Amino acid sequence: MLETPARMEPLFFDDAVPTVLADLAIELQKAADELGQALHPESAAELAELVRVMNSYYSNLIEGHNTRPRDIEMALAGAEIDPQRRPLALEAKAHVEVQRVIDRLALRGQLPSPTTIEFIRWIHRAFYDEMPEEFRYQEKPDGTKVENVPGVFRTSSDHDVVVGRHQPPASERVPTFMDYFQKRYAMAERQASSRIIAIASGHHRLNYIHPFPDGNGRVSRLMSHAMARKAGIGGNGLWSISRGLARGLKDRGEYKRMMDHADTPRQGDRDGRGNLSESALKDFCEWFLTVALGQIRFSIAMFDLGRLEAKYRSIVKDVVDDRRAPDLVSAVLRHGSLARGEASFVLKTSERTARNTLSDLVGRGFLKSDSPKAPVRIAFPLDFRERLFPNLFTDAEVTVPEPPTLSFR
The missing domain is CATH 1.10.10.10 (Winged helix-like DNA-binding domain superfamily/Winged helix DNA-binding domain)
Structure with missing residues (x-):
């Protein structure tokens, strides 16, 4: 197994951006500019709070945690919740509160680069600082528990994992991979179109590194939200990437399948110059950005x-x-x-x-x-x-992709 950061190349498209992705970036910008245009900023802010709850609901649903919207709002209000439902509600509340800070920073023009090590660790720390005790530890096959320390990368062999068929870098190599991730995605911020496309590729590559013992999916979705705000397609916080990822374009298993597809090794000399398939990365980015565009258009219709x-x-x-x-x-x-x-x-x-x-x-x-x-x-x-807002939430049982199985080595 290659343990150099080049193992996860390509991180984006250095030579020529595929036309389909460039076109999607333009469409995303146009749609995001239209979203909420007629709404008064104060009314839009109230809707954005609703969208934060929705984003949290679907992000946790992706992980197999089905939390009722009513419980999320009760947790945010500090109300008493049934003890059996309380941990999931507090988990969702933590997600909402982190996104709220991201949105406020964006509104003030103070949002830092979302792909920096400092910002990614802040997301994890802010999220897990608010997590209930039940979700702060992982149980290993031998019955011992490993603590998921807020904001701390995997640091020892106790934290080495296998996610499905993907084996992320060894724990001691995580800092090196994350430093490379930060430097490479700093380059993607130089142009508007590459900033938008990097939302998709960065989402996958952060999960490829799997820098934290747990919570990587939620951190990547919050990072993607922050990247959208930074790239100018955040639509004032009125759309949710998590809703789209949980629902897919045709079925609810797409997110897991497309993430796995983007792990594909390079398929010959015409498939880029990196260790991973450039064609598979293009497929993933096209799917991810199409999902995002669909969610923005959904919100345009919903919040007209x-x-x-x-x-x-x-x-x-x-x-x-x-x-x-x-x-x-x-x-x-x-x-x-x-x-x-x-x-x-x-x-x-x-x-x-x-x-x-x-x-x-x-x-x-x-x-x-x-x-x-x-x-x-x-x-x-x-x-x-x-x-x-029909179909914004549902309290009914929803079939979602099974969360990846983590196998400790």
């Missing part, structure tokens, strides 16, 4: 202001026995927030009547605010999510 407002008004009309309520919801959705004293002007009614309408909407979870006197913002009650 006109459709969203119409669906929201219809729900409020059905639920709230107050004909003024839909108008107030529309105003908040369009303007992002509304001072409580302005409700009477919007509704063209008395302050007392407007106050009652507003209180009813807050009480039912259609509007929210930071305090009883603070302006109100739009909210998206879980009980009406499926009607507002």
